[in-house]
Amino acid sequence: DQQVKQNSPSLSVQEGRISILNCDYTNSMFDYFLWYKKYPAEGPTFLISISSIKDKNEDGRFTVFLNKSAKHLSLHIVPSQPGDSAVYFCAASAKNTGTASKLTFGTGTRLQVTL
Amino acid sequence: DAGVTQSPTHLIKTRGQHVTLRCSPISGHKSVSWYQQVLGQGPQFIFQYYEKEERGRGNFPDRFSARQFPNYSSELNVNALLLGDSALYLCASSVDRRHEKLFFGSGTQLSVL
Numbered sequence: 001d002q003q004v005k006q007n008s009p010s011l012s013v014q015e016g017r018i019s020i021l022n023c024d025y026t027n028s029m030f031d032y033f034l035w036y037k038k039y040p041a042e043g044p045t046f047l048i049s050i051s052s053i054k055d056k057n058e059d060g061r062f063t064v065f066l067n068k069s070a071k072h073l074s075l076h077i078v079p080s081q082p083g084d085s086a087v088y089f090c091a092a093s094a095k096n097t098g099t100a101s102k103l104t105f106g107t108g109t110r111l112q113v114t115l
Numbered sequence: 116d117a118g119v120t121q122s123p124t125h126l127i128k129t130r131g132q133h134v135t136l137r138c139s140p141i142s143g144h145k146s147v148s149w150y151q152q153v154l155g156q157g158p159q160f161i162f163q164y165y166e167k168e169e170r171g172r173g174n175f176p177d178r179f180s181a182r183q184f185p186n187y188s189s190e191l192n193v194n195a196l197l198l199g200d201s202a203l204y205l206c207a208s209s210v211d212r213r214h215e216k217l218f219f220g221s222g223t224q225l226s227v228l
Binding site: 004036041043049102104105106107 | 119146148150156159160163171173205207209215216217219221222
């Protein structure tokens with residue numbers, strides 16, 4: 001049962017354009033969402049997060065949008081840069097699990113930013 | 116400050132053997148979590164340890180066990196290895212168990228032959 005879904009395994013975007021990565025979830029108990037970036041041979045690196053009480057959070061070139069009614073979140077990267085090429089994971093946490101550190105991850109989207 | 120460190124980086128074992136993976140959290144972090152990442156999938160939660168006690172466990176068999184030491188470092192043990200245990204094992208630390216923001220190490224790539 002995949003509770004966090006990233007339906008696009010890959011995405012290619014031109015440098016300078018907007019990258020939009022999508023994520024859907026099914027568990028209504030999720031109340032905190034995170035995006036991680038992963039380069040080959042490295043561990044995931046935290047990028048940005050959002051609490052379920054908000055619908056938008058912005059940090060520099062990165063913005064995360066949350067639509068609770070649709071159980072959907074998206075990550076916008078503007079402008080996209082070649083160094084953004086990596087695998088992006090969406091993750092979610094639920095307070096009712098007893099530990100906030102139990103993150104449920106999606107399967108990832110590989111972003112390639114071309115020149 | 117050093118990030119989360121894991122050892123070894125790579126490991127090759129045969130079926131039925133036992134393996135121990137090690138993790139040192141970021142200084143000041145008291146919570147350590149373990150994740151398994153199979154190729155093509157996202158990381159999957161195995162354990163969380165906080166103050167040397169297990170605080171959460173994912174859907175993994177009893178062959179998987181872990182512990183946390185007084186200095187907050189941690190070991191993950193897997194007994195009776197199966198081919199399906201081949202994966203990247205990631206350790207993550209956080210300030211405490213109430214925090215969702217995890218800092219990951221580079222992982223240990225385990226291959227079971």
